[in-house]
Amino acid sequence: MKHIYNQLERLGQLLRNNIRQIASEYELLPIQTEALHYLSRCNQYSNTPLAVADYLGQTKGTVSQTLKVLQRKGFIHKQPDPEDKRVIHLLLTEKGFALLEHFAPTQQFQQLVVYLEPQQIQEIQRNLELLLEAQIQLNQHKPFGLCKTCRFNQSDDKGFFCNLLNQPLNTKEIELICKEHQYPQPNYHA
């Protein structure tokens, strides 16, 4: 496992450096682009400062400042929740969405496909999925998975429905990240 740890640490560093390099052209830091990337993929119940803090593993105070910078630079705007006046929803501006086109994934990363065969790509995806689920399980970390893989998501002939939030979901929404996500059952090896 030591070898895998070193490989993952290194891959993470290289990816982060890759992001840093491109982000610097827009005068952004890696953590800022990571927050934007999350906000572009999460659902309407998960786009709050607290959810970003949970996702990135930082305190709400730290995230609050990072969001202030992103807002000042025009990548996001804040929208008060009409029902719960404590809550703020974070929405990407057009500038924010435009930025992510260059970022997630980076162009350089997309070129990796040249070095890999389709079968290998499948295999790598499966392996990374395994590592991710095991890591989340061990960390006691919220999985932040997509609704379509969530135990609360129910599908019938009328579409999809979240049994936790008691809300209907459309085909776009079940592809988004939810902070309340729970896997149906452990699918790793005991």
Next chain:
Amino acid sequence: MKHIYNQLERLGQLLRNNIRQIASEYELLPIQTEALHYLSRCNQYSNTPLAVADYLGQTKGTVSQTLKVLQRKGFIHKQPDPEDKRVIHLLLTEKGFALLEHFAPTQQFQQLVVYLEPQQIQEIQRNLELLLEAQIQLNQHKPFGLCKTCRFNQSDDKGFFCNLLNQPLNTKEIELICKEHQYPQPNYHA
């Protein structure tokens, strides 16, 4: 590839958060432990501030400050090079080595082995190796590989020898990271 990118970004974040959590008990930041981890694995030609900067993808000015903190906290000490008086060698103190026992890999990460079968571990290692080499190739980044996989490393009945630095190497040294490392030839798919 977009899926793999998202998985790798997430795995990197979780790993970094895991490190942050443990490091905070020692009042260290992730980047500081990453520098220490590198210095514990590199050879005597690669333990300089500039090499650390190349490895971590940061400027020498930034690294100089990080090293200053690590020195003040007693994890490393600086040793001037006797031949080239511009060069400083960075050596871990006992406290530095002791710290890494808890870190690389983290205890939590080692427990991942419970969720994986030996065959899967092999497969994951191979796949990560592929991704790493392709990523390094694309980044035009120095590989920072081990001497035993380097094209300059020659082995005969007397032991090992580096044809670049014209130095003999022992069995311990060929397991260390070298900043001059070069792969013998591309072993990915064109």
Next chain:
DNA sequence: CCATATTGTTTCGAGGCGAAACAATGATTC
């Protein structure tokens, strides 16, 4: 209605981060 919990912001101090200026030493060239 009141105590408690939750969400988000602000403030503080330490430190990461890159760019640029700087100092010291080594290498090249003439």
Next chain:
DNA sequence: GAATCATTGTTTCGCCTCGAAACAATATGG
């Protein structure tokens, strides 16, 4: 050998991350 250029490392500046703690506002439960 002296002048020029390259390399290595440090310092300074301004902006930002980061966590902890204090704070304000709203929600919830008795």
